[in-house]
Amino acid sequence: MIVIVTLVVALMLSAAVSALFFKDLLSAVIASCLVSLFASILFLFLQAPDVAMAEASIGAALITAVFMIALRRTKRYEE
Amino acid sequence: MSFLQNNIYYIGAFGLIMIGLLTVLVKHNLIKVIIGLSIMDTGINLFLIAIGYLRNGTAPIFSSPEVESILMVDPVPQALVLTAIVIGVAVLALALSLAIRLYKHFGTLDLHKIKELKW
Amino acid sequence: MVNPVLLIAVPLGLAFMVPLIDSASRKLTRFVPVAALLFNLILCIRLIPAVLENPIVINLGGFTPPFGINLFVGPLGLLFAGLISLAGLVVSIYSLSYIKNGPVVKYHMLYMLLLTGATGVVLTGDLFNLFVFFEILCISSYALVAYHGDRAGIESSIKYLIQGTVGSGLLLIGIGFIYGIFGTLNMADIAMKIATVEQSTLFVPMILMVAGLGVESAIFPLNAWLPDAHSSAPSSISAILSGIAIEVGLYAVARIVFTVFGISDIYLFFAFLGILTLLIGEMCAFAQSNIKRMLAYSSIGQIGLILFALALATNNTVTGGLFQLVNHTFSKGLLFLSAGYMIYRSGSMEISSLNGMGKRMPLTSLAFTVGAFSLVGLPPFAGFPGKFLIVSGALLKGEMVINILVGLVLLSTVIEGTYFFRVIQALYFKDGNGEQRKQAPATAVTAMIALMILIVALGVYPKFLADFLSSASSDLLDKMSYVGSVLK
Amino acid sequence: MKSVFSLILLVVLGAGVVFTLSSIPFGSTSSDVGEYYIDSGRADTGATNIVTSVVVGYRAFDTLGEVTVLFVAAIGLGAILAAGRENEEKKKAEWEPASLVLYTGCRFLFPLILLFGAYVFIHGHLTPGGGFQGGAVIASAFLMVYLGCRKKRISRTWARNTESISGLVFVVTGLTGLAVGGHYFLSNFLPEGTLNTLFSAGIIPIIYIAIGLKVGSELTGVIDDLIEESE
Numbered sequence: 001m002i003v004i005v006t007l008v009v010a011l012m013l014s015a016a017v018s019a020l021f022f023k024d025l026l027s028a029v030i031a032s033c034l035v036s037l038f039a040s041i042l043f044l045f046l047q048a049p050d051v052a053m054a055e056a057s058i059g060a061a062l063i064t065a066v067f068m069i070a071l072r073r074t075k076r077y078e079e
Numbered sequence: 080m081s082f083l084q085n086n087i088y089y090i091g092a093f094g095l096i097m098i099g100l101l102t103v104l105v106k107h108n109l110i111k112v113i114i115g116l117s118i119m120d121t122g123i124n125l126f127l128i129a130i131g132y133l134r135n136g137t138a139p140i141f142s143s144p145e146v147e148s149i150l151m152v153d154p155v156p157q158a159l160v161l162t163a164i165v166i167g168v169a170v171l172a173l174a175l176s177l178a179i180r181l182y183k184h185f186g187t188l189d190l191h192k193i194k195e196l197k198w
Numbered sequence: 199m200v201n202p203v204l205l206i207a208v209p210l211g212l213a214f215m216v217p218l219i220d221s222a223s224r225k226l227t228r229f230v231p232v233a234a235l236l237f238n239l240i241l242c243i244r245l246i247p248a249v250l251e252n253p254i255v256i257n258l259g260g261f262t263p264p265f266g267i268n269l270f271v272g273p274l275g276l277l278f279a280g281l282i283s284l285a286g287l288v289v290s291i292y293s294l295s296y297i298k299n300g301p302v303v304k305y306h307m308l309y310m311l312l313l314t315g316a317t318g319v320v321l322t323g324d325l326f327n328l329f330v331f332f333e334i335l336c337i338s339s340y341a342l343v344a345y346h347g348d349r350a351g352i353e354s355s356i357k358y359l360i361q362g363t364v365g366s367g368l369l370l371i372g373i374g375f376i377y378g379i380f381g382t383l384n385m386a387d388i389a390m391k392i393a394t395v396e397q398s399t400l401f402v403p404m405i406l407m408v409a410g411l412g413v414e415s416a417i418f419p420l421n422a423w424l425p426d427a428h429s430s431a432p433s434s435i436s437a438i439l440s441g442i443a444i445e446v447g448l449y450a451v452a453r454i455v456f457t458v459f460g461i462s463d464i465y466l467f468f469a470f471l472g473i474l475t476l477l478i479g480e481m482c483a484f485a486q487s488n489i490k491r492m493l494a495y496s497s498i499g500q501i502g503l504i505l506f507a508l509a510l511a512t513n514n515t516v517t518g519g520l521f522q523l524v525n526h527t528f529s530k531g532l533l534f535l536s537a538g539y540m541i542y543r544s545g546s547m548e549i550s551s552l553n554g555m556g557k558r559m560p561l562t563s564l565a566f567t568v569g570a571f572s573l574v575g576l577p578p579f580a581g582f583p584g585k586f587l588i589v590s591g592a593l594l595k596g597e598m599v600i601n602i603l604v605g606l607v608l609l610s611t612v613i614e615g616t617y618f619f620r621v622i623q624a625l626y627f628k629d630g631n632g633e634q635r636k637q638a639p640a641t642a643v644t645a646m647i648a649l650m651i652l653i654v655a656l657g658v659y660p661k662f663l664a665d666f667l668s669s670a671s672s673d674l675l676d677k678m679s680y681v682g683s684v685l686k
Numbered sequence: 687m688k689s690v691f692s693l694i695l696l697v698v699l700g701a702g703v704v705f706t707l708s709s710i711p712f713g714s715t716s717s718d719v720g721e722y723y724i725d726s727g728r729a730d731t732g733a734t735n736i737v738t739s740v741v742v743g744y745r746a747f748d749t750l751g752e753v754t755v756l757f758v759a760a761i762g763l764g765a766i767l768a769a770g771r772e773n774e775e776k777k778k779a780e781w782e783p784a785s786l787v788l789y790t791g792c793r794f795l796f797p798l799i800l801l802f803g804a805y806v807f808i809h810g811h812l813t814p815g816g817g818f819q820g821g822a823v824i825a826s827a828f829l830m831v832y833l834g835c836r837k838k839r840i841s842r843t844w845a846r847n848t849e850s851i852s853g854l855v856f857v858v859t860g861l862t863g864l865a866v867g868g869h870y871f872l873s874n875f876l877p878e879g880t881l882n883t884l885f886s887a888g889i890i891p892i893i894y895i896a897i898g899l900k901v902g903s904e905l906t907g908v909i910d911d912l913i914e915e916s917e
Contacts, residue, residue, distance in 0.1 A: 002084050009091035016098040016118050025110050032114045039121045046128050047138040047152045049814035050737045051160045057822040058168050065829050069912045070175040074182040078108040079189055085712050093703055097696050103364060104692035116363050123370050130378040134713035139736035153720035158740040159326055162752045165818055166333050169759030170363050172908050173340060176763040177356050179915060184349045193353055203871040207857055214853030217846045258747045260870035265722055267747045304765040311758050330751035334758055341762025347769025378710035381717025399709045402702040
């Protein structure tokens with residue numbers, strides 16, 4: 001169990017770091033979506049199914065969609 | 080191993096908070112900054128849930144009415160996080176609408192360039 | 199007896215109803231905030247006698263604290279609630295004619311929700327509930343700062359949003375720590391249990407929470423957003439942000455530092471921080487040539503002064519600080535409202551463009567003058583008793599350090615007087631281009647006259663308010679009775 | 687310079703956090719309040735999902751505030767996007783129509799997702815989930831329609847009225863509690879019914895349905911505003 005948790009945390013943190021470094025904002029948004037997804041898995045491990053559902057549906061799906069709509073209207077690449 | 084067992088969630092949560100804060104502090108691109116805020120929010124939520132965890136506890140849901148109260152994780156942080164997630168999405172949506180407006184006015188999302196443009 | 203929860207529930211219900219009202223009649227929506235705030239004001243006045251006897255504690259949902267959320271309506275909370283509804287009412291009358299362009303219906307809804315959030319913050323007795331209402335306050339002010347949709351507005355709103363969101367994040371982490379340590383979110387319950395924990399553990403949560411709230415209350419060094427946001431918002435919103443929003447933030451800081459933590463070793467630190475904020479605010483205000491930025495920096499200074507007064511934590515100084523706070527709400531409101539129409543007429547925010555306004559808009563200029571005199575602390579306006587109480591109360595403490603700080607307060611008053619005098623000189627003693635005189639619309643004039651009357655009345659009869667304020671200050675300082683009345 | 691300063695700030699913050707966390711050991715903290723909720727949550731509110739009984743029962747006032755936060759954000763977003771839009775001419779961008787597979791798939795899935803969302807918030811007091819999650823699911827159904835069937839739009843008046851009425855239902859339910867249910871705002875004045883059945887837990891399902899509809903219509907409105915802006 002602890003191995004899986006550590007793996008998920010490591011993946012989550014690396015997704016967050018890559019969101020920091022990507023020049024392509026679309027990739028950064030996808031990475032932050034991944035952060036939310038991994039976090040929602042961790043919520044499930046922490047016995048919080050309600051929060052996991054909310055994080056997956058709001059944090060991972062809707063926020064990403066809103067980000068993408070905003071990106072469509074602005075610029076895709078960071079100068 | 081026991082160090083990991085005790086601290087892995089805290090490490091994850093504060094790792095996210097730190098990365099988010101770092102993004103907010105060092106990046107100039109507004110969308111990046113907003114992504115940083117979102118990552119920070121996720122980290123805070125994870126931290127709150129981790130505080131309420133009870134080892135070997137189950138989710139605070141009674142599947143049948145007969146079950147007597149058993150070892151369950153603390154429901155309060157979960158309720159708080161539900162609220163915090165919704166507040167987070169509210170702030171993010173507002174921030175993104177401002178970003179769209181900003182781009183329309185200045186033609187850039189770079190916060191430093193916008194400062195230079197100022198009177 | 200009337201239930202104080204109506205102070206929050208009724209404006210919320212009305213705000214939710216606005217879209218329905220809007221589809222029935224577009225004209226009516228403008229008057230919804232006026233109606234809601236008038237209702238709140240009447241409710242507050244009716245609650246005064248009961249609250250002066252005993253603080254009212256309302257258990258929401260019928261669950262006793264610490265298991266449910268409770269509202270704590272003591273003299274301090276009621277003072278703020280009354281102040282919010284009074285200032286809000288006046289400004290909402292002003293904005294009836296001031297806000298003409300843009301999504302007007304949304305403006306009125308956001309305005310009402312901002313004040314509802316502020317009312318929630320000052321009445322709640324639960325830490326997380328405070329956070330939620332704080333977010334209502336913050337988010338509606340982010341949106342309102344950008345209301346005009348111009349470059350400056352959008353830019354300052356973004357600045358405000360980023361700093362404010364990081365601040366609320368820190369606040370939430372602090373609340374998480376507090377929950378982890380004490381296992382409760384009720385402020386009275388935490389205040390009771392605070393002695394059972396080592397003080398060193400509480401340091402980080404307290405710093406996080408104070409820093410988070412400090413962003414909104416503009417305590418130095420967390421106030422970088424304020425001059426931009428307050429100067430580029432519509433003037434009616436600047437009045438509310440300066441008069442209500444940052445003071446509510448300061449209330450939250452004071453509640454958490456005094457009532458929840460109550461660690462008296464750090465009060466002196468806050469006094470220093472207050473003086474620093476005061477000096478920096480006043481000096482920056484002195485350097486401004488833009489009138490709204492000047493007023494915004496002056497708000498920072500005033501917040502510093504009030505923080506200083508509260509941090510000395512004696513009954514006299516806290517009463518004086520609260521008096522100054524009431525005065526600041528009215529006079530800064532008046533200043534922004536009058537400046538709003540002067541800017542509207544002259545088309546520029548530069549002080550030099552206001553030359554000769556005293557002839558072109560006599561009443562508006564008079565309102566500005568009254569506000570400025572009151573803020574500086576000249577008798578017979580409301581600013582005098584406040585500053586007098588602060589200074590005399592601080593000198594009574596008889597400590598060398600505090601005497602020096604009082605000297606700095608007086609110095610800052612001189613700076614404040616100088617820059618306000620500069621504006622008044624421009625208004626009356628300089629010739630502008632000879633335009634026709636034209637007054638502001640009737641609703642705006644009504645609002646300004648109401649504030650002027652309030653300021654003069656408080657200056658002439660300070661005792662009228664001071665008695666109430668002194669029970670409010672014991673409400674803030676007396677931790678034990680707070681705990682006792684919540685957790686019977 | 688700035689990044690060095692930021693790093694120092696973060697290190698200080700991190701050190702403080704580590705220090706404080708050492709007094710909150712992971713996995714063993716149990717709070718009095720939480721235990722009380724677990725022990726008597728079912729008796730007090732009639733919901734078997736204790737998180738729901740906290741969210742809509744014990745801390746319902748928070749939830750009212752939270753719904754308001756979302757409401758504020760939706761209005762604020764509308765106001766910001768509307769300000770200055772008036773003096774711009776609308777340029778109609780042509781959307782490339784979606785492929786037939788996507789189009790049909792969306793139309794087929796849309797009612798199912800809607801149904802799932804409704805299920806999630808109607809059963810909020812029995813199973814994991816509730817108004818927020820259900821509302822988000824409903825909003826994502828609309829989002830999918832926006833992506834798949836490009837031309838389709840919801841009616842804004844309809845969404846606004848749903849939002850407004852469900853918000854009112856929440857407040858009025860609370861005020862009814864104040865009037866009849868032992869004089870407490872948001873008190874549970876309806877009978878609690880049998881545990882673990884759909885019609886139980888008094889006002890909790892009513893409030894959760896109102897929240898679900900409100901969150902769903904608000905998030906849909908947000909998406910609609912943004913998509914309209916990006917056209």
